[in-house]
Amino acid sequence: MLTLTALFHSIIIGVVQGISEWLPISSKTQVLIASTYLLNLTFQQAYTFGLFIEIGTVIAAIIYFRRDLLSMVKVLFGKGDSKSKKMLTYVVIATVITGIIGAPLYLIADSITGVSVGIPMLIIGVVLIVDALLIRYSRNKAASSVKKFGDLKIRDYLIVGAAQGIAALPGVSRSGITTSALLLMKVEPDEAFRLSFIIGIFASMGAFFLTLVASHKNVTAALAGIGIGGLAVAIIVATVVSLFLIDFLIKVAGKAKIVYVTGGLGILAIAAGLLYLVFGL
Numbered sequence: 001m002l003t004l005t006a007l008f009h010s011i012i013i014g015v016v017q018g019i020s021e022w023l024p025i026s027s028k029t030q031v032l033i034a035s036t037y038l039l040n041l042t043f044q045q046a047y048t049f050g051l052f053i054e055i056g057t058v059i060a061a062i063i064y065f066r067r068d069l070l071s072m073v074k075v076l077f078g079k080g081d082s083k084s085k086k087m088l089t090y091v092v093i094a095t096v097i098t099g100i101i102g103a104p105l106y107l108i109a110d111s112i113t114g115v116s117v118g119i120p121m122l123i124i125g126v127v128l129i130v131d132a133l134l135i136r137y138s139r140n141k142a143a144s145s146v147k148k149f150g151d152l153k154i155r156d157y158l159i160v161g162a163a164q165g166i167a168a169l170p171g172v173s174r175s176g177i178t179t180s181a182l183l184l185m186k187v188e189p190d191e192a193f194r195l196s197f198i199i200g201i202f203a204s205m206g207a208f209f210l211t212l213v214a215s216h217k218n219v220t221a222a223l224a225g226i227g228i229g230g231l232a233v234a235i236i237v238a239t240v241v242s243l244f245l246i247d248f249l250i251k252v253a254g255k256a257k258i259v260y261v262t263g264g265l266g267i268l269a270i271a272a273g274l275l276y277l278v279f280g281l
Helices: 004-020 027-038 045-052 054-064 064-075 082-110 120-139 154-166 174-184 191-216 216-253 258-278
Strands: none
Touching: 004 027, 004 054, 004 216, 027 045, 027 216, 045 191, 045 216, 054 064, 054 191, 054 216, 064 082, 082 154, 082 191, 120 174, 120 258, 154 174, 154 191, 174 191, 174 258, 191 216, 216 258
16 A cells, blocks of 8 residues: 555655656656665665656657657558658657667666766756757847757757767767757757657656666665555656646747746756766765
């Protein structure tokens, strides 16, 4: 039976996952810290749980981008337009590269007792601030300097996939690093967030199944601390929170104030990185 304490812990972990997955502060690191203190997990167990709980944000992304996903499924059956075919190509290439790079990095990180998560956040924070300056600069120039999804090439897909693979390391935000990569390519902000979130669905699903196969003992230990009922609550909360945040970020990204939002996210990442370094995390 789910106790009030377990329910409270589950809600906290769900909220942490639902918010941090879409911000440049590494959701797995935030869940790692929260579950370490709330569930008394070891570093390896908490790190694994941080990837496992991403299933909640996957559900939210599937619901939000259901039309894009359905259009890609139609392509597999010989239907769909050229844009859907290009999107499917982007997803497949980026996901394969993510797996090639991310799986070994996960296995390495899963075998160590602790790493510094502050430095990666500092780097991503600086990159996001540079992104904000580039957005401001590009909007002062001709609109032709900004790229749409249709302008991207195979090389760009490979870069985004590689960036997402690096996010398997603790402290590296998946959405932060992939969105930053796309913004650095001068992709329109709303398109960059959208493309980052869509490929995140497949990366998170891969991470979920990888933890079940490669780290099932850590998953079992984490579930013992939160319980099946607690896990269900955490996933539901993460899904609901994620739906609101995805919609907010994509809508804001299409407006002029995205410059300030991106810069603010960069400052948030830097502040979090400094905080973790101060406390030796």
